[in-house]
Amino acid sequence: MTFTFAAQQSASLTLAGSRAEVEAFCQEPEHLVAALIDRDRVVRHGVDLFRVRMRPIQALGLHIQPIVDLRLTTAPGAQVTLQATGCHLAGNDWLNQHFGLDFQGILQPETATEQSVTLAGLADLHVHISLPPMLRFTPAPLVQAVGNPIMQGVLLAIRHSLSQELPRQFYYWQQRQRASGLREIVQR
Template structure:
């Protein structure tokens, strides 16, 4: 039985800062990746590409650990686009051969009277052949469980974005102010393993 699961999550963060510094910050896509994910689970693949080893996810009686390759592209207007390039499920070979993941998202700074709003949207879609004996489970239960799992993944990303990205941006602003360098700061260290 082949099933598709889908989830979307929007975000709107109000940041009390002019738009220009936030645009400079967002031109460093690695900062977004490290803010959204535990840095020990990230491998830099070069240019704007990263490999993320996600935490194990439990789907009914099966534990899955997706490894997702992402492209994070910084646009000249300070917006970011994110999309998955591939995915591997480690530990369950049957599912890995019958699994498809597609993730697309964006973040865009928008000037407001009080500063800047960071507006974003992420769409996540997974398709998988359900292995026996799980294929005996009623379809509505499988769909509700799968869609709920994807929603929880996107909600976790939203929470990390709201906390970690904003905190990292504040650190970056402090570093810019203390060094007097308004251009670029040294990028975060990138793991090569």
């Protein structure tokens, strides 16, 4: 039996700076990835492609370690899109053949003043998984009761990291821009 789990999470955060600064900052994907995921769990595979070793998940006697390929694309106006392009489970070949993950997130300016920009985001996560033979007789309500909170927890962790780390990354980026004396951002 295949189970499908879905979760959605929204986020809103304010960055203290001009819209031009936020747009320039958002054109550098490494800052956004650093705000979402610990650096020791990320390997960059291209300009906009990152491989992420997610934290292990243990449920129903299974140990699952997702490794997700994420594409982070930026568009003019500080719009950022994050999409899973692939996923596999480390160390569990059977589950790998019976597992699918879809993830997409978007972050974009919602409002702006001269001193700050509020970004709004939305993330969607879907997982499709078949239980291994040893768990096939597990009641479906129990599987759902375990799976749904895990999905929501993953998205809440992403939201928390984004809300806490992105303003910090942006502040440090601003400080480096000012210290370098090469500030090329045109103030509006």
